[in-house]
Amino acid sequence: GEDVEQSLFLSVREGDSSVINCTYTDSSSTYLYWYKQEPGAGLQLLTYIFSNMDMKQDQRLTVLLNKKDKHLSLRIADTQTGDSAIYFCAETSPGYALNFGKGTSLLVTP
Amino acid sequence: DGGITQSPKYLFRKEGQNVTLSCEQNLNHDAMYWYRQDPGQGLRLIYYSQIVNDFQKGDIAEGYSVSREKKESFPLTVTSAQKNPTAFYLCASSMESVIAKNIQYFGAGTRLSVL
Numbered sequence: 001g002e003d004v005e006q007s008l009f010l011s012v013r014e015g016d017s018s019v020i021n022c023t024y025t026d027s028s029s030t031y032l033y034w035y036k037q038e039p040g041a042g043l044q045l046l047t048y049i050f051s052n053m054d055m056k057q058d059q060r061l062t063v064l065l066n067k068k069d070k071h072l073s074l075r076i077a078d079t080q081t082g083d084s085a086i087y088f089c090a091e092t093s094p095g096y097a098l099n100f101g102k103g104t105s106l107l108v109t110p
Numbered sequence: 111d112g113g114i115t116q117s118p119k120y121l122f123r124k125e126g127q128n129v130t131l132s133c134e135q136n137l138n139h140d141a142m143y144w145y146r147q148d149p150g151q152g153l154r155l156i157y158y159s160q161i162v163n164d165f166q167k168g169d170i171a172e173g174y175s176v177s178r179e180k181k182e183s184f185p186l187t188v189t190s191a192q193k194n195p196t197a198f199y200l201c202a203s204s205m206e207s208v209i210a211k212n213i214q215y216f217g218a219g220t221r222l223s224v225l
Contacts, residue, residue: 035216042116042217042218088152098214101152102150
């Protein structure tokens, strides 16, 4: 299928905000997701947003959705060293599988 | 403790050998999935199953086979036809309903290497 696009790398200082961007492909996707992967581990769901919403906030996480541009972003406030990981954007696709981006590696420096 | 268990964590394959990766879930989920992860490539879908005794090929099914004889189990066999099997393999499951929002839950993964 078509590619979900993400930038590959982001570096921020501890305490700053991080913004990870994603461009998805299917305007009919019902849900869009953000997953986190720590080294050598599986994926952990961070948050998701329903396609009829513009924004969702969950503690330090804010998701923004621009359906017109098929753009999704994840903002992490007060980024900590424990937030260093790979972050994947994903969209629903036919058959209930998910279509994932290649992931953004977030490095948080002290 | 509910979840998805993948075993083994590390697996080595010799030339010409078939190997089987295990995936078990006790979440009572209907759907199960296998993904392959290569560095810088994200996750690519190998096979998925929405119900017992039925499964569908994903984007990169060649050289792999699966079975779904029980709801809780979805083993993946990497056959000798898969010429580049070195990767991190992830199993996932989800409940098939609108309420469940198709949220997929992942196991911890199996890292397969070729000797």
